[in-house]
Amino acid sequence: MDKKQVPDIVVARLPIYLQTLKMLEKEGEYTTSSKDLGKRIGISAAQIRKDLSHFGEFGKQGTGYSISYLIEQLESILQVNGVWNMALVGVGFLGHAIANFKGFANHGFQIKCVFDADPQKIGSKVGEFTILDSAKMEEIIRSEKIKVAMITVDAIHAQAVAELLVKSGVKAILNYAPVTLNLPKDIRIQYIDPIIELQHMTYYFQD
Amino acid sequence: MDKKQVPDIVVARLPIYLQTLKMLEKEGEYTTSSKDLGKRIGISAAQIRKDLSHFGEFGKQGTGYSISYLIEQLESILQVNGVWNMALVGVGFLGHAIANFKGFANHGFQIKCVFDADPQKIGSKVGEFTILDSAKMEEIIRSEKIKVAMITVDAIHAQAVAELLVKSGVKAILNYAPVTLNLPKDIRIQYIDPIIELQHMTYYFQD
DNA sequence: TAGATTGTTAATCGATTAACAATC
DNA sequence: TAGATTGTTAATCGATTAACAATC
Structure with missing residues (x-):
């Protein structure tokens, strides 16, 4: 699987998603949506969903994303689950x-x-x-x-x-x-x- | 003149051009070309010429750009000629x-x-x-x-x-x-x- | 002159957005 | 069920590149 398939500009946004998700988790939240995340980061909900879709399906219709699960997935994608x-x-x-x-x-x-x-x-x-x-x-x-x-x-x-x-x-x-x-x-x-x-x-x- | 006419991604590259031009000047160079600049910065010559064309004509066919003049112009465009x-x-x-x-x-x-x-x-x-x-x-x-x-x-x-x-x-x-x-x-x-x-x-x- | 390089155009390529069926 | 939100498609929008006439 060649990684060039995912545009670098998409990869560049993943750490920002991760950062914001970690903050939400620290604030005690358990779930979020592309709409909510987008508002916090200042980009469109569609873009967040499109970006994530390069790597898999991480959300649920109607309820959005589990914060801890999405953090886990992004850390794995970015290879920052180790040190x-x-x-x-x-x-x-x-x-x-x-x-x-x-x-x-x-x-x-x-x-x-x-x-x-x-x-x-x-x-x-x-x-x-x-x-x-x-x-x-x-x-x-x-x-x-x-x-x-x-x-x-x-x-x-x-x-x-x-x-x-x-x-x-x-x-x-x-x-x-x-x-x-x-x-x-x-x-x-x-x-x-x-x-x-x-x-x-x-x-x-x-x- | 509304500044939105120039894409932000173009504006973002101007300080990099300026930085490289200042280094060339420090190295004792007097002129450069889009080809040379592009090679140093790692982008295409065409992109540099296209970017600059949003602001005016700063070069000469056959000989390229005067480094000091282009520095002056970029500093003025970026409004960093003052403090x-x-x-x-x-x-x-x-x-x-x-x-x-x-x-x-x-x-x-x-x-x-x-x-x-x-x-x-x-x-x-x-x-x-x-x-x-x-x-x-x-x-x-x-x-x-x-x-x-x-x-x-x-x-x-x-x-x-x-x-x-x-x-x-x-x-x-x-x-x-x-x-x-x-x-x-x-x-x-x-x-x-x-x-x-x-x-x-x-x-x-x-x- | 011959060679080099510009500024610009048109074509290509890529990213973002809007819309919506699917479904929780 | 009704409302919310996903993942995906197609359309739109924007950026990059290749090519070249102009000209130093």
């Missing part, structure tokens, strides 16, 4: 914040090791992690079988770091550096860049 | 990192004030900022005429904070809290959420 170990590369202000972030654990992710190239930082602590030498990155990531990494180094170093990560066996990169990475097409990349998002919004400002 | 003051709400680990981030200045943005509701934090320093009381948020944002805000509070508090920001005159929100915000449709919202991005990528992992 993925991650590497974090670059301990500046942002890397520091991410290393201390407690929110990964409940959503299928866990930082396993943290790297930096600065001799001043290597060996010291960030959160619960001892900062490791970037020079040992390939060896460690390979032996730990880490498939997911976050890049929080400077823009100038990001491409080289990314290439080394790929060489070490990493298959998915969350890139916080403000550059487009050029990597083999079987490597997944997502970008997080506040400047890009801010500039997107100011376009719409009244003159 | 937008921003408010930051929530000084946890992430808010702390953002308050210390030096990268906004060169791209049209500047943090002007930082808020938190915790009496322990109010009055203390984060980066160059003194943390202000959230209770005074509306008054300060209104008097400073701030139009852009970043939310780095907990998920539970984000909606209320967002509503207060809107009440204070904010028109664009960069939301780091892991919830969908429900706000008037004239308010621009962008989301930054590593969990969402990570879950998007693991879908594609081989079983």
